Amino acid sequence: MLLLDTNILIDYLRDKPQAIQFINYTGKFNLGINTIVVLELYSGCLNRAEFAKIKKTLNGFIHFDLNESVAKAAIDISHTFALSHQLSVADTLIAATALVYDLELRTFNLRDFRMIPGLRVSNSLILP
Numbered sequence: 001m002l003l004l005d006t007n008i009l010i011d012y013l014r015d016k017p018q019a020i021q022f023i024n025y026t027g028k029f030n031l032g033i034n035t036i037v038v039l040e041l042y043s044g045c046l047n048r049a050e051f052a053k054i055k056k057t058l059n060g061f062i063h064f065d066l067n068e069s070v071a072k073a074a075i076d077i078s079h080t081f082a083l084s085h086q087l088s089v090a091d092t093l094i095a096a097t098a099l100v101y102d103l104e105l106r107t108f109n110l111r112d113f114r115m116i117p118g119l120r121v122s123n124s125l126i127l128p
Contacts (some may be wrong), residue, residue, distance in 0.1 A: 001030055001031070001032055001062065001104075002026070002030065002106050003031075003097060003104070003106070004032065004037065004106050005105060005108070006036075006041060007107060007108045007109060008107065008108065008125070009037065009041060010041070011108075013054065018125050022127065029062065031061055032062040032103055033061045033064070034063070034065070034070075035063075036093045038058060040090055041054050041058070042054065064101055066093060070096045070097050074095075077092050077096055077116060085112075085115060087112065088112075091112050095113055095116050098120070098121075099116075099119055104122060106124070106125070107121060107122075107123060108123050
């Protein structure tokens with residue numbers, strides 16, 4: 001299973017062919033999102049129609065809630081990398097979710113995550 005970063009879902013919502021093909025081929029039931037990704041998408045909504053589209057699109061993805069284990073992992077990541085890499089709260093919680101649930105993270109922003117030990121991260125949307 002893979003955890004998706006917000007930027008991949010943004011491309012999917014913008015009907016970018018590579019993101020659509022990747023998600024449709026992989027299947028939403030094999031792809032995870034967390035609460036932070038949902039909140040980032042909702043916060044970018046411009047109107048009710050866009051909000052409804054996002055809400056409908058998110059149906060079918062596996063949802064990983066934030067919990068105490070994710071919070072503790074995020075604090076450890078932040079303690080180590082917040083100053084040296086200016087890691088955002090959102091990215092910290094996304095990385096922590098991937099680590100706690102042993103998921104590979106797919107993102108277009110590798111530099112935001114590649115320094116985190118044990119985190120499997122890729123920007124590949126290439127289909128096998």
